[in-house]
Every structure is written in structure tokens, then in C-alpha cells.
Amino acid sequence: MGELTMTKREREDFLAGTHVGVLAVNGAGAPVVTPIWYSYEPGGDVVVTTGTATNKTDALREAGHASLCVQTEAAPYQYVVVDGPVIITDGVDSDWRRSLARRYLGDALGDAYFDSTMDAEKTAVTVRLRPQKWRTTDYNKLY
Secondary structure (H helix, E strand, C coil): CCCCCCCCHHHHHHHHHHEEEEEEECCCCCCCCEECCECCCCCHHHHHHHHCCCHHHHHHHHHCEEEEEEEECCCCCEEEEEEEEEEEECCCCCHHHHHHHHHHHHHHHHHHCCCHHHHHHHHEEEEEECEEEEEEEEEHHCC
8 A cells, every 4th residue: 555545444535525526437449538426325336317318328338347536626636536336227316315405515505406407307317337446646645
């Protein structure tokens, strides 16, 4: 383990924090890279939702695996990248989607966002990424 590498607990706690993730998957001709909201509990899967008929979903179905990068936006920088297989299921749990909106926007704005995007649930899929490979850096460890 390198000097700046996070421990298992540190990396799982960091990934469980509220960050906008960047989901990457090999697509036809070029990688598909998308900022995305996600949820994660230590030891579990990274869970995201997206539309059924998107380049991202098509690429995820074809590749069967993806990467997610999350980072801090201010120094000293920290980041976690996880790679692993994905499982895609049709539909999305409304309670989970509301809790995700509240996580990122707070209760009032999260509820407003949830209510204004209810139609998206009709054509949504849920994606579970099982972290198998981790890459981490924590520049706080320099100080």
C-alpha cells in the first residue's frame, strides 16, 4: 500500500459520502463518461439509476462492467475509483430515488426534484456496480 493509499475503511467511508460520481463504461467507438448521483453502503454495491434508452445504458449492457470515480473538489484532494461488473434491472424503487434526491439536494429541493421527475421512473433502469478493484489517493496523508 502506497503512502497516499486509503485503507479499506477510509475508501469505503469516502465512497459512502455524498459526491457526484463520474461513471465510465466502454462504448461503441469511445468511452461513455457521465456525471451521476449514486448511493453506496460499505461492503455493498454502488447503485445508480438512468434511462432505459440511453447510450450509457446500451454501453453498460454490452460491456457488463463499469468504473466510477468520486473525488473532492478542493485541496488536499482525495479520490476513489472502483471498477467492477454491473447488473441492470428494469425499473427503479421510488423510495430509493426520493432518498437519493434528498441526499444531493436536501429535503425540500429533493422532494421538488423527485415530484417533477416522476415520469422518468416509467423508463428507468437500476444499475448495481459491484466494486472489485479499488484505486485511491488521499493527499491529506502528506500533511
